[in-house]
Amino acid sequence: MKRVRVAVVGVGIWGKVHLRAYSQHPSAETVAICDVDEDRARQTAELLTIPACYTSVGEMLANEELDAVSVATPDMAHTEIVIQCAKAGVHVLCEKPMATTVEECQAMISAAKDNNVRLMVDWHNRWNPPVYAAWKSIRDGELGDVRYIYYRLSDTIYVPLKMLPWADRSNPLLFLGSHALDSVCWLMQSKPIRVTCWRMEGVLKAMGTDTPDMYVTVLDFENGATAVVENSWVLPQSSPSLIDHKAEIIGTKGTIYLDPTHGRAVEKYTATTPEGFPNTSYPDMFVMPEVHNRQVGLAVESIYHFVECVRDGVTPLTSGADGLLNTKLILAAERSAEKGAAVEVSS
Ligand SMILES: NC(=O)c1ccc[n+]([C@@H]2O[C@H](COP(=O)([O-])OP(=O)(O)OC[C@H]3O[C@@H](n4cnc5c(N)ncnc54)[C@H](O)[C@@H]3O)[C@@H](O)[C@H]2O)c1
Structure with a gap:
């Protein structure tokens, strides 16, 4: 079975939840992370033995063969990254709220549609x-x-x-x-x-x-x-x-x-x-309770759903249109x- 090659952009509190979910899912393989905080990016990559880390999304997309990306940057910093990933043909799981303006949501939806990628918002x-x-x-x-x-x-x-x-x-x-x-x-x-x-x-x-x-x-x-x-x-x-x-x-x-x-x-x-x-x-x-060092709970379930949708070519349960309405x-x-x-x- 082909594994979904993922990256996480923004490896703060919630980006680390995405990384943990990907590490636990048999169909996901985390190949890169990206964070504007260089020390955080490097330390996280070392701690979790992730092969590549970047401070620029553009550089990451240029160097990595990715199937999917999680965007877990602060609330007001999702749009540009989602659009960059969509234009590179990479499926996106965007943290909530999708964006802070209607125009940004519309631009993200168009980028996903034009490049035939799935866009899910993480309302877990x-x-x-x-x-x-x-x-x-x-x-x-x-x-x-x-x-x-x-x-x-x-x-x-x-x-x-x-x-x-x-x-x-x-x-x-x-x-x-x-x-x-x-x-x-x-x-x-x-x-x-x-x-x-x-x-x-x-x-x-x-x-x-x-x-x-x-x-x-x-x-x-x-x-x-x-x-x-x-x-x-x-x-x-x-x-x-x-x-x-x-x-x-x-x-x-x-x-x-x-x-x-x-x-x-x-x-x-x-x-x-x-x-x-x-x-x-x-x-x-x-x-996100832990049982025998494994994270369980709804926080990982929505991320598993995204992996499975990308793997199986299925439309996710939450969409860009939901994000626009929200x-x-x-x-x-x-x-x-x-x-x-x-x-x-x-x-
Ligand atoms: N689903 C949930 O219940 C849930 C829970 C907590 C947070 N969140 C969402 O997750 C997102 C992140 O929240 P957090 O608490 O992890 O924040 P955080 O501040 O802990 O982490 C954000 C990270 O993004 C990095 N960053 C900022 N701008 C960037 C950029 N342009 N490119 C790359 N990296 C960048 C920061 O350096 C930081 O490491 C927010 O949208 C938040 O609302 C969702």
Whole structure:
């Protein structure tokens, strides 16, 4: 069986998750990495025995025979790299959010189409067992017509203050809302037509990180249904989980409540758990838990899906078109928050 020759661009926190997933998948072979931080690129290549490392995507594409690339650079730095890879005929798995403007998303979609490459966006919650269970139940008709979704995806303040050096160039809507909006649209299977959003700020700005604290976004769908999406970056450090992920889905025949982070599959109290992440009382059991030194969970599943789509010539479950809609919703939410009024979503 031919192995898919992959490279990862951006080998920070999440690029390393991509590298780990590729190292575990029998059909993937990581042949190169690229990062503008030369020391990080070299150290990562040495540590993981990856044959080649670069600081320029152009140089990497010129020197390597690649089938596929993961783009795991910061939120605002995906577009140019995705387009370069597509033009070189390389399939792309792009981290979320796909891009920060409609024009960038359109340029990425065109580049992929013109060069006949697959473009997937890494909304891995479609592989999250509770979210998938809800999707399946809706598809099987158990809930009847879905009328309402409440969807919360928030982080403790650790993420903007300690995890992301570029938090002030992103925000909770781009970083978390992108996932939540994709999940809601995937579950609802109707077109969002109107967005109303409230943005709150003050806590992070007072701490020197110039970005909003949280967003509450209401989506009206073509089928008459409504969704409320809540994304905060200021949950207390002492929270029992780094992520707070919850959803309620109400249909004409049934209801589902999801609680992927507070389900307490593991509940732990030690001298350090009051400090919160990484010593949480409710350790992550869905996103990226480790079992016998192997990473399992939804974070690797979406990356495996990409490898298998490239290997088998299959269209991935998430697309550039989903990415374009997602960015339109994020931009409409920002406009709504600024205007203090609902904003129609352009088709
Ligand atoms: N799917 C998820 O749940 C999830 C989780 C975390 C992060 N992410 C996404 O992954 C992406 C990366 O996030 P992160 O937390 O790993 O950030 P990070 O800051 O830890 O890593 C980003 C890396 O990209 C490198 N970089 C920046 N510009 C570059 C360029 N032009 N070319 C090559 N390398 C470049 C940086 O030097 C850095 O090493 C973001 O889009 C983020 O939203 C997704």
